[in-house]
Amino acid sequence: MNLEPVDPTLRPRLRASLSAEAANDRVRIADRMHIGGTIEVSPFGFEVLRHFDGDHTLQQVQLKLLEATGGQLVPLTSIAELAAGLDEALLLDSPRFREQIGGPVRKPSCIGCYPADAPSIRTELTKLFTAPGGPGLPEATREPRPGVLRAALLPHMDYGRGNITYGWGFKELIEQTDATVFVIIGTSHYSGHRFTLTRQHFETPLGLAHTNQEYIDRIVASYGEGLFDDPCAHIPEHSIELEVLLLQFLLEGKRNFTIVPLLTGSYFDCIEEGTTPAEQPEITRMAKALREAEEGCAERVCYLISGDLAHIGPKFGDEQKAAGPWLAESRVKDDAICADLEKADPTAYFLTIAAESDARRICGLPPTWLTLETIRPRSGKVLHYQQFIDPQGHESVSFAAAAFYA
Numbered sequence: 001m002n003l004e005p006v007d008p009t010l011r012p013r014l015r016a017s018l019s020a021e022a023a024n025d026r027v028r029i030a031d032r033m034h035i036g037g038t039i040e041v042s043p044f045g046f047e048v049l050r051h052f053d054g055d056h057t058l059q060q061v062q063l064k065l066l067e068a069t070g071g072q073l074v075p076l077t078s079i080a081e082l083a084a085g086l087d088e089a090l091l092l093d094s095p096r097f098r099e100q101i102g103g104p105v106r107k108p109s110c111i112g113c114y115p116a117d118a119p120s121i122r123t124e125l126t127k128l129f130t131a132p133g134g135p136g137l138p139e140a141t142r143e144p145r146p147g148v149l150r151a152a153l154l155p156h157m158d159y160g161r162g163n164i165t166y167g168w169g170f171k172e173l174i175e176q177t178d179a180t181v182f183v184i185i186g187t188s189h190y191s192g193h194r195f196t197l198t199r200q201h202f203e204t205p206l207g208l209a210h211t212n213q214e215y216i217d218r219i220v221a222s223y224g225e226g227l228f229d230d231p232c233a234h235i236p237e238h239s240i241e242l243e244v245l246l247l248q249f250l251l252e253g254k255r256n257f258t259i260v261p262l263l264t265g266s267y268f269d270c271i272e273e274g275t276t277p278a279e280q281p282e283i284t285r286m287a288k289a290l291r292e293a294e295e296g297c298a299e300r301v302c303y304l305i306s307g308d309l310a311h312i313g314p315k316f317g318d319e320q321k322a323a324g325p326w327l328a329e330s331r332v333k334d335d336a337i338c339a340d341l342e343k344a345d346p347t348a349y350f351l352t353i354a355a356e357s358d359a360r361r362i363c364g365l366p367p368t369w370l371t372l373e374t375i376r377p378r379s380g381k382v383l384h385y386q387q388f389i390d391p392q393g394h395e396s397v398s399f400a401a402a403a404f405y406a
Contacts, residue, residue, distance in 0.1 A: 007058070007080075008057055008058050008059035008076065009057050009058075009059075010057060010058050010080070010083065011054050011055065011056065011057050011058075012052040012054070012058070012083040012086065012087075012092050012094070013052060013053060013054030013092060013093040013094070014049060014052045014053070014086070014091065014092060014093070015031070015036070015091055015092060015093045015097070016093075017031055017032045017033045017035075018030065018031055018032065018091060019031075019032055020046065022043070022046075025042070025043065026040045026041070026042065026043075027040065027041050027042070027043060027045070027046040028040050029041065029046075029049070029086075029091060031089075031090070031091060033190055033232055033235075033236055034109075034190065034236035035090055035097075035100070035101070035109075035232060035235045035236045036089050036090030036091045036097070037088075037089035037090065037091070038089070039085060039086065039089050039091065041082070045082060047065070047068070048061065048065065048074070048079060048082055049082070049086075051064050051065075052083065052086070052092070054093070058076060058079050058080055058083065059076065061079055062074055062076055062079055065079075100235065101231045101232050101235050102231055103200070104199075104200060104201060105200060105201050105202075105203050105208065106198065106200040106201065106202050106203065106234055106235065107203055108202075108203060108204050108205070108241060109235060109236050109237070109238065109241060110238045110241050110242060110245075111205070113158045113159065113160075113238065113242070114159060114242075114245065115205075116205060117205060118205050118206055121205055121206060121245070121249070122249060124159060125159070125245070125246060125249045127163075128159060128162075128163055128164060128166045128167040128170075128246075129164070129167035129170075129171060130167075131163060131164050131167075132164075133164050134163075134164040134167045134168070135164070135167050135168050135171045136171070137171070138170070138171050138174040138175050138250060139175060142175050143178075144174070144175060144176060144177050144178035145175075145176050145177070145178075146177075146178050146300060147177075147300065147406060148176055148177070148405055148406055149172065149173065149176035149177040149302060149403055149404070149405055149406075150302065150303065150375045150377050150404050150405060150406050151302065151303035151304070151305060151371050151372075151375055151377065151403070151404040152169050152170075152172060152173045152302070152303075152304055152305065152401070152402065152403050152404070153169065153305040153307065153341065153364065153368060153400060153401060153402040153403075153404075154166065154169040154170065154173075154243055154304060154305065154306055154401055155169070155306075155307075155308055155399035155400075155401065156186065156187065156238060156239040156242050156243070156306045156307065156308060157308055157388065157397060157399055158238075158242075159242070161388045161397070162386075162399060163386075164384065164386075165384045165385070165386050165399055165400065165401050166246065166401070168383040168384035168401045169383060169384070169401030169402070169403070170246050170250060170401075172383055172401070172403045173302070173304070173403070174250050174251070176403065177300065177302045178255075178300055179257070179299070179300040179301055179302035180255060180256065180257045180258070180299045180300055181212055181215065181257065181258050181259075181260065181297060181299045181300070181301045181302070182247060182257060182258075182259050182260070182301075182302055182303075182304055183215075183259075183260040183262065183290065183294075183301060183302070183303045183304070184240050184243050184244070184259055184260065184261050184262065184303075184304045184306060185262050185263075185264060185303060185304070185305055185306065185367040185370055185371055186237065186239030186240040186243070186261070186262070186263050186264070186306035186307070186367055187239045187263070187264070187306060187307045187308075187363045187364060187366060187367055188233055188237065188239070188263035188264055188265045188366075189237060189238075189239065189363075190232070190233060190236050190237060191230045191232070191233035191263065191265055192230075192265060193226075193229060193230045193233060193263075193265055194264065194265050194282055194283070194286075195223075195226075195227055195262065195263070195264055195265070195282070195286055196227065196228070196229070196230050196233040196234065196262070196263045196265075197216055197219065197220070197227040197228060197260075197261070197262055197263075198211070198228070198233075198234040198261055199211055199213060199216060199228075200234065200261075202240070202241065202244045202259065202261065204241070204244060204245045204248060206245060206248040206249060206252065207248060207252075209244045209247065209248060209257075209258075209259050210258050210259070211258065211259055211260065211261060212258035212259065212260050215258070215260045215293050215297060216260060218289075218292060218293035218296045218297075219260070219262075219289045219290065219293045220289075222285075222288060222289035222292045222293065223285055223286055223289035224285070233263055234261060234263060237263060239263070239306040239307070240259075240261045240263070240306060242306070243304050243306050244259060244261075247259070247304075260293075262290075264286075264366040264367050264370055265366065266366060267280075267283070267350075267365055267366045267369065268358060270350075270354070271353075271354045271357060271358050276347060276350055276351070276354075277346075277350060277366075277369050277370075277373070278346075278347070278373065283370065283373075284373070286370060287370060287373045287374045290370075290374045291374055291375075303371045303374070303375060305364065305367045305368050305371045306364075306367060307363055307364020307365070307366075307367045307368055308362075308363050308364050308397055308398070308399040309334050309337065309360075309362055309363075309364060309397075309398040309399050309400060310330050310333070310334060310360035310361065310362060310396070310397065310398045311360065311361040311362075311363060311395070311396075311397050312326070312330055312360050312361070312395070312396050313390065313393060313394055313395035313396055314393075314394055314395070315390075315394050315395035316361055316395065321392075321393030321394070322389060322390065322393050322394070322395055322396035323389075323393040327387065327389060327396060330360060330387070330396065330398065331387060331398070333356060333360065334385065334387075334398050334400075336352050337349065337352055337353065337362065338382045338385060338400060338402070340352050341368075341380045341382055341400070341402045342379070342380045342381060342382055342402075343380065344372060344376075344377045344378065344379055344380040344404055345372070346368075346369045346372035346373045349365075349368065349369060349372065350365070350369055353365055364399075371404075372404070375404065375406075377404035377405055377406060378405060378406060379404070379405050380402055380403065380404045380405070381402060381403050381404075381405070382400055382401070382402045383400075383401040383402060383403060384400065384401045385398070385399075385400040385401075386398065386399060386400075
């Protein structure tokens with residue numbers, strides 16, 4: 001990496017979300033928000049970084065180091081190369097980072113969960129339908145039924161572990177709705193905000209999924225301010241990207257579509273307070289805003305709920321391993337939740353989870369409750385269910401595919 005000629009007036013600033021961990025004479029710099037990458041530097045390199053506070057130019061950093069080392073001059077180009085490496089990894093608060101979080105296109109963040117090239121992606125996604133126990137690919141000659149399927153609950157586990165459960169959900173989705181607008185309501189794993197919209201279009205190796213700006217305008221007009229207060233929420237989030245990629249794969253060459261990407265944070269405050277989400281004004285205001293936004297849309301709309309079920313085991317803070325009778329007990333409790341999904345009753349669904357104080361961390365609670373309350377479907381159907389179980393008992397995550405009908 002060569003930055004000559006160096007601009008000595010550059011004032012690099014480290015991002016506040018970074019963490020540093022020393023090991024084996026190296027210091028590992030990582031992004032707690034999972035937006036940027038990770039780099040390792042020497043202890044001396046870390047001392048250089050301590051001056052990247054936005055108040056010191058590169059030349060001033062060089063002079064600070066000259067004092068600290070007793071007269072040893074660190075080349076300005078070396079300091080600049082370190083800054084460039086941090087910027088490349090999106091670890092600086094810089095124009096490049098701000099473009100990443102505020103530009104018109106959200107770049108993919110889940111490559112590694114799926115391949116980087118389109119042919120390999122198509123091969124891998126096909127297996128979600130054709131692997132043993134899978135439903136088969138959606139029938140190409142089947143005409144979707146207009147307006148019957150209103151929403152689908154889908155996993156957001158990585159494809160390798162979510163496998164055919166994805167296939168069962170998406171086959172029903174593609175065959176049972178002719179929608180061209182997909183409102184994707186996903187669990188927010190990285191933001192403390194209740195709701196976060198983005199106007200960014202979603203880029204994947206299969207192309208660009210356009211975000212429906214007019215639909216978002218109607219949500220904002222109804223809901224009010226605050227929906228864009230966390231510009232970082234969507235950047236590292238997988239719960240929407242994994243659903244977008246499958247939509248692109250299945251609808252490629254068949255119909256154009258737009259998306260409405262909405263993240264929703266935890267409803268655990270409702271459980272702690274002994275209230276229901278229906279008693280929280282901001283949550284019911286969002287359900288109303290979503291209904292009004294759909295009423296103003298001339299196209300067919302379908303909702304995708306991106307959420308999983310239980311998360312148990314030491315990985316999630318539990319003392320006991322995810323094994324034996326505990327797994328069987330968790331399955332029984334999941335069955336109760338799935339029964340509520342088939343009733344399509346948001347209150348019953350919430351109360352079942354609240355009765356166990358959400359001890360198993362049902363991450364699909366917020367997007368599922370919000371969607372059911374918004375569309376108020378007549379019925380639901382659980383299409384497939386799985387428990388992923390780590391062989392060592394470190395974790396178990398369960399998930400389901402379900403469909404909700406008018």
